[in-house]
Ligand SMILES: Nc1ncnc2c1ncn2[C@@H]1O[C@H](COP(=O)(O)OP(=O)(O)OP(=O)(O)O)[C@@H](O)[C@H]1O
């Protein structure tokens with residue numbers, strides 16, 4: 001589904017991604033872990049089409065198409081979804097209005113009929129229960145004045161309504177209490193399917209107890225330095241990232 | 257069309273002599289005197305230049321150079337009147353259109369042309385008592401030259417549900433034409449009403465609308481007043497709204513400026529009784545080469561008065577905006593509570609805004625705050641929309657609309673608010689004719 005090859009990117013003079021390779025197939029869940037500033041969000045944002053990052057080398061192919069040549073909205077239409085680490089507040093635009101506009105734009109672009117207010121409400125009511133989205137959150141402005149946890153739940157709620165093919169979750173777990181974490185995990189797990197793939201960026205094993213990944217990658221200074229299965233996440237949890245530094249120094253790890 | 261300033265001035269003199277002659281026998285003596293004084297004042301003031309502090313950013317030289325003649329009577333264009341305007345007075349090129357206006361009015365309301373003999377008493381007593389022309393050449397010019405206008409009298413204690421509309425339609429012709437609409441609203445004690453002034457135009461051609469509105473709210477009256485200006489880009493639109501508020505009177509003022517190549521609005525209120533409250537709510541949207549200038553002045557003349565001001569502007573293309581918000585607290589007007597805010601959104605790098613608060617405070621126990629912002633659309637927010645599939649242009653429209661929407665949200669007459677929301681959306685469409693009048 002997604003093939004990232006030797007992806008390098010910078011902001012200004014600062015090189016952030018130094019050659020990322022990653023292959024994600026339909027049905028798979030990939031976790032990306034790594035210390036602060038290692039480039040995880042940069043990768044996620046580039047996949048979604050954020051243009052403040054300049055791609056200097058490499059390619060990204062999504063379902064046979066050159067993703068890097070597509071606008072963010074084209075990527076969304078093609079099925080890419082990013083749950084933001086820091087969801088943006090949009091005063092004056094109600095959450096419901098925003099979501100319906102998004103869904104209907106996507107449906108139209110995909111050749112489907114737009115949903116009227118009734119059908120849309122039905123869909124919303126179906127999806128929101130799992131995530132504990134209440135009426136007030138629907139009518140308030142997008143993310144405005146939402147708590148950290150509400151913002152994250154709202155991201156996953158949008159994802160559930162928009163039904164993308166590739167879900168990229170950037171630290172959706174941080175700032176969540178255990179109940180919210182369970183709600184988010186339930187929402188995500190409900191969406192797991194053989195046609196859908198997920199990339200989950202996280203610092204903590206905690207979320208991966210609920211959303212069990214097929215692969216775990218460790219990102220470090222702009223590279224994926226280690227890949228493994230879910231055991232790798234446990235190992236990181238136990239030893240911390242300092243262990244990575246030492247392992248790299250000892251030459252035990254090489255960029256994949 | 258461009259004449260020398262001298263030639264243009266001669267035409268204003270002709271217009272004055274004509275008006276003076278025409279109304280010599282029918283106008284009350286006080287008004288005749290007022291006309292003559294106003295003309296003298298206009299002559300000595302002349303049109304302002306950018307050397308005047310009040311006109312620093314608004315150059316009216318092109319207007320002053322234009323040879324305007326008094327607008328001729330014209331046929332109103334079909335279909336320009338909003339359906340929701342049921343109780344209405346309609347003026348075309350400044351002349352009262354009886355056929356298009358309501359014959360009957362809600363209980364407690366008397367309304368009509370200021371030439372209407374049954375309204376003569378209120379006109380004679382109050383017209384010109386609020387809008388001062390000694391420092392304002394355009395008010396002086398209006399007072400010297402007005403042909404006709406609207407009078408609305410709301411009886412003491414009357415609670416009027418139905419909005420009262422005053423619609424001014426300009427129908428320009430081949431040569432530059434001028435019109436000086438005049439409005440007088442007198443709201444009695446404890447009355448409640450909404451008055452909607454709408455300025456429209458139909459057709460092509462240069463024209464000049466120079467309007468003056470006086471609205472007096474007596475003790476404990478609650479008045480909502482709208483001024484909606486959607487004239488064509490070929491218009492010069494200069495207007496003064498002067499409110500006068502008695503004890504406990506409350507005014508909610510909406511000032512929407514969408515049209516005209518050059519638009520200048522002065523919205524002023526004198527809070528002349530304890531407990532008076534004034535909310536000034538404003539929205540200006542301009543593109544292309546439009547210039548839109550809003551000057552507001554709140555005169556807290558008595559203790560325990562409060563004002564809230566919310567003005568927002570959206571400027572695109574090479575448009576220029578001006579905002580000047582004056583708050584005056586008179587000596588002894590203790591416990592004045594005034595909050596002013598002016599927020600601007602610049603959609604293009606060539607658009608600009610000059611915004612300035614002007615506080616003159618002569619009492620010590622008061623709260624006066626002001627704030628102004630100038631910003632662009634948030635690129636992060638646009639990106640967020642796009643990652644959800646919403647294209648860039650739509651995202652910009654929605655964000656711009658959201659920026660402006662809270663101003664419209666303060667409007668209580670629903671059909672007006674809804675119509676303005678649609679109009680705003682239409683103007684924000686990049687594909688649409690943004691900045692077009694009417
Ligand atoms: N727009 C930007 N301008 C300048 N520097 C940036 C920008 N975005 C990211 N960086 C820098 O790039 C590096 C990687 O940032 P990124 O946000 O991708 O890290 P991360 O792995 O997501 O970190 P965290 O775990 O703290 O979220 C950091 O040093 C960061 O400061």
Ligand SMILES: [Mg+2]
Pocket residue numbers: 040041042085170171
């Ligand atoms: Mg990050």
